[in-house]
Amino acid sequence: MTKIRVNKVYTHLKRSKKKIVVEQGGTRSGKTYNILLWIIFHYCAKHTGQTITIARKTFPAVRSSVMRDFFDILKQHQLYNEDYHNKSNSEYILNGNLVEFVSLDQPQKIRGRKRDLAFLNEANELTFEDWQQIVFRTNGRIILDYNPSDSFHWIYDRVIPREDADFYQTTYQDNPFLDATIVAEIERLKQTDEHYWRVYGLGERGTNRAQVFQFTTYQQLPPQAKFLSYGLDFGFTNDPSALVACYQ
Ligand SMILES: Nc1ncnc2c1ncn2[C@@H]1O[C@H](COP(=O)(O)OP(=O)(O)O)[C@@H](O)[C@H]1O
Ligand SMILES: [Mg+2]
Numbered sequence: 001m002t003k004i005r006v007n008k009v010y011t012h013l014k015r016s017k018k019k020i021v022v023e024q025g026g027t028r029s030g031k032t033y034n035i036l037l038w039i040i041f042h043y044c045a046k047h048t049g050q051t052i053t054i055a056r057k058t059f060p061a062v063r064s065s066v067m068r069d070f071f072d073i074l075k076q077h078q079l080y081n082e083d084y085h086n087k088s089n090s091e092y093i094l095n096g097n098l099v100e101f102v103s104l105d106q107p108q109k110i111r112g113r114k115r116d117l118a119f120l121n122e123a124n125e126l127t128f129e130d131w132q133q134i135v136f137r138t139n140g141r142i143i144l145d146y147n148p149s150d151s152f153h154w155i156y157d158r159v160i161p162r163e164d165a166d167f168y169q170t171t172y173q174d175n176p177f178l179d180a181t182i183v184a185e186i187e188r189l190k191q192t193d194e195h196y197w198r199v200y201g202l203g204e205r206g207t208n209r210a211q212v213f214q215f216t217t218y219q220q221l222p223p224q225a226k227f228l229s230y231g232l233d234f235g236f237t238n239d240p241s242a243l244v245a246c247y248q
Pocket of ligand 1: 005006007025026027028029030031032033034037175177178
């Protein structure tokens with residue numbers, strides 16, 4: 001087997017002991033590629049007879065991105081064998097493991113067989129309902145990767161805080177395999193678009209441009225703040241109640 005070069009995303013997966021691994025990052029930080037390397041060279045090398053699902057929201061997106069990278073990596077390392085490739089089902093047998101590429105718009109596949117490992121590529125495109133369906137049918141680990149372009153998301157609220165989840169954040173600076181021209185293109189954003197730079201450069205959560213209020217976070221109330229009223233949002237079943245005090 002040829003020797004592979006990896007970035008820190010691969011190391012996160014190797015080291016993490018948690019069920020869920022969240023890989024948030026800026027554009028081209030090496031998330032997808034190194035998760036695939038880990039699946040091929042670590043997980044599939046150590047296991048056999050497992051089912052691995054690699055999913056994204058739509059099938060055209062799966063085919064043109066993560067599935068293409070997967071087969072490119074196999075071919076580059078002389079591991080690809082056409083006999084193990086079921087093209088009509090987008091499945092591949094690797095060391096006795098079934099690797100299936102699916103999209104969330106094929107519910108029969110997602111709800112079909114149980115799986116041992118799931119990789120949710122660009123997971124921010126999925127709904128919380130999509131996530132729940134996958135969780136119910138995955139025995140082992142679930143890996144998510146995404147650019148945090150949303151300011152609010154179920155991944156932030158319902159996945160990252162879980163005690164069985166590890167969170168990692170990477171940027172293009174963590175990817176030593178990028179061309180200088182791409183790096184320059186990403187760094188241009190610093191000057192041209194503050195929001196894009198935040199999300200795609202730094203891998204930080206986006207701030208919503210359409211937001212009516214601008215936020216500043218204070219540790220203490222400013223002394224001139226004048227109390228207006230309290231507001232109470234009653235929780236229902238699992239959702240907590242929330243009380244806010246409003247000042248001007
Ligand atoms: N370990 C690696 N070996 C070779 N090339 C890599 C490696 N990691 C990343 N790359 C290159 O960097 C590009 C961007 O990485 P990718 O994983 O697609 O970024 P992200 O998913 O974070 O946007 C890949 O298409 C690939 O060309
Ligand atoms: Mg990617």
